Amino acid sequence: MDSQSNQDLSxxxxxxxxxxxxAAPTPPGAKPAxxxxxxxxxAPAALVESTPDPKVNKMRRWIVWSSIGSFLLIxxxxxxxxxxxxxxxxxxxxxxxxxxxxYALGVDTKWQQQYRIWVTRTSDRLFVIYARCTHxxxxxxxKASENKFKCPCHGSGYDSEGINFExxxxxxxxxxxxxxxxxxQIVVDISKLYEYPKGxxxxxxxxxxx
Numbered sequence: 002m003d004s005q006s007n008q009d010l011s012x013x014x015x016x017x018x019x020x021x022x023x024a025a026p027t028p029p030g031a032k033p034a035x036x037x038x039x040x041x042x043x044a045p046a047a048l049v050e051s052t053p054d055p056k057v058n059k060m061r062r063w064i065v066w067s068s069i070g071s072f073l074l075i076x077x078x079x080x081x082x083x084x085x086x087x088x089x090x091x092x093x094x095x096x097x098x099x100x101x102x103x104y105a106l107g108v109d110t111k112w113q114q115q116y117r118i119w120v121t122r123t124s125d126r127l128f129v130i131y132a133r134c135t136h137x138x139x140x141x142x143x144k145a146s147e148n149k150f151k152c153p154c155h156g157s158g159y160d161s162e163g164i165n166f167e168x169x170x171x172x173x174x175x176x177x178x179x180x181x182x183x184x185x186q187i188v189v190d191i192s193k194l195y196e197y198p199k200g201x202x203x204x205x206x207x208x209x210x211x
Contacts, residue, residue, distance in 0.1 A: 094192040100185050101127050101211050108161050110143050118177060118189065119143065119150075121162060128208040129177040129189050130163040136170045150174070164197075173197045178206045 098112060098120065104127060109120040117140065119130045132140050139154035149166075150159040157168030164173045178193035187209065195207040202208070 095188065095190045097182070097186045097188055098129075099187060101181075101187065101209060108143055108145075113140075113143075116189070116191065118191065119163075122211065123162070125211060126208045127179070127187070127211050128162075128202070129179050131175045131177050131191060131194055133174060134170060135165065135172050135174060136168070141174075173202075176202060176207045179209050180206060181209060 096116060098116075098118075101122075104120050104122045106122050106124070109122075112118050112120065113132055117132045119132055121128055121130055134141050134152040134154065134157050136152065136155055136157050139152050141150040141152040141157070141159065143149075144151050148161055150161075150163065152158070152168065152170070155169050157165060157170035159165050159170070159174055162173075163176070165171075175194040175196050178190040178195070180188045180190075182188050193206070195202060195204055
């Protein structure tokens, strides 16, 4: 009886030791796991570094952001321009063209490009013709060989004094206001024009007596 009890107690000792060591008990009839002394713990997986973007992608991003920035800047400038006054800078309509002695008999065209006028001197008068056809507003050409102004748009013709004689022009070309200042200079004001027959060409400011 005693020997049998001692045998049972000795059988239970490994189980108790196993429980104390914290390891899982081995089921009855199973072989205990054998741990190889050469086994090593598994190393953690290595970190994979991402490759940098190629230069082509960086250039594309730069172009896209630059385009967006430029678009926003232009919109902002247009927004500011909306609140600024809109002024138109035009040359003065009043100017000086020298003294009467500077002009010989006939038509002088040196001011055509700058002021759109011709200076005509006759035997007793000097006047300024505004270079605008009375048909549709084109600028006629002075034909010195034919002694006439000829409109290149629809063929209207004017003599050396701006009087129409051919083509669809309904009346002579206008003349500008002219005066002599204190120094004897001819002062022209193209904001004041004299039409024929309205106002006529005999107004005292439509010519200078020479």
